[in-house]
Amino acid sequence: MKTNLRQARKDKGLTQQQLADRVYVTSRTIIALEKEEYNPSLMLAYRLSLALEVPMEELFDLRENKEKEDKKYEDL
Amino acid sequence: MKIYSRKNLFGGIFYTCLALLYLWQNRGQLDDISPIDWSILACVIAAACIRFYTAFSKKTGRQAMIEENDEREKLLQLKIYRTSFWSGSFGLFLIGWFAESCAGDEAAKYVSVGIRLSAVLLLLLHILVSAAYSFIRSCRSLQ
Known part of the structure; x- marks a missing residue:
């Protein structure tokens, strides 16, 4: 997952x-995590978001990652 | 007293048991123990002390606790266990097969069959434990 x-x-x-x-x-x-080799648990993602004071959606590029994943399933 | 690291606590208990077992085995003849054996015993006792200190010390235990509960490490360990289990079973089966093909006498053949049988039993045990675990989990989720 891109972060x-x-x-x-x-x-x-x-x-x-x-x-x-x-x-x-x-x-x-x-x-x-920085090398994008591991996806964190929800709690760790929340902790990171709080520690870095960046919204989770922005920190983990959730919108972009979701769109990528959606596309992968739509192409099936 | 709070336990900060279970892993180190069990390590400490293990080393203590090892030292006590050695002393018990050599009871009555402690004067005859060689200096090398004494130094090994001292190392084991020192290792036990370090483990207990790490298990109960807040300062050093914190890092050990983080290491133990790190979610990625846990996932990695699970992957290692799975891989080692499957490769171990497969390896055991291969060794049995290889031993059978190289066996000269009847007894060696029995040994090779035993090795292969143990691989099959290991797989059966794995299936049984997995089934029992999923059954318990489904029972718990129904409650």
Whole structure:
């Protein structure tokens, strides 16, 4: 899933470890999220949104990701 | 006293049991234990202390707790368990098949059949546990 996590984190001036400490996960999880290799749980997404002060919809590009997924199913 | 990391607590208990087992095995002849064995025992006791300290210390336990409850790590572990289970069962079956083809006498053939049978039993056990787990879950969701 496409995310704006890296940009939002840099805008906030946080390191990956600092963000990880704020949302109670390991820095490896933050790296995986930024590399778009892992989709977070709803709670983690909410925590990240609060920590970075960015709406969830914007942080995880939910509209764009939904449209992409919709298209994938419509093409079936 | 609050437990911050169960994993480290169990690790501490394990190392303590290991040290106690060693002492129990050598009861009555503690004077004859070689310095190398004493140093190994000291290392095991030190490991147990470190584990207990990490399990109960707020400062170090926090990181251990985060590591334990990290959702991605849990998912990864589940994937590793699944992969290792299937590759292990398949490997066991292959070893049994290979052992049978190389077996020289009757006894070796029985061993190879036993290995293959254990692979099949492992799969059956897996199916049984999965079915029981899904049954319990469906019962719980009905409540």
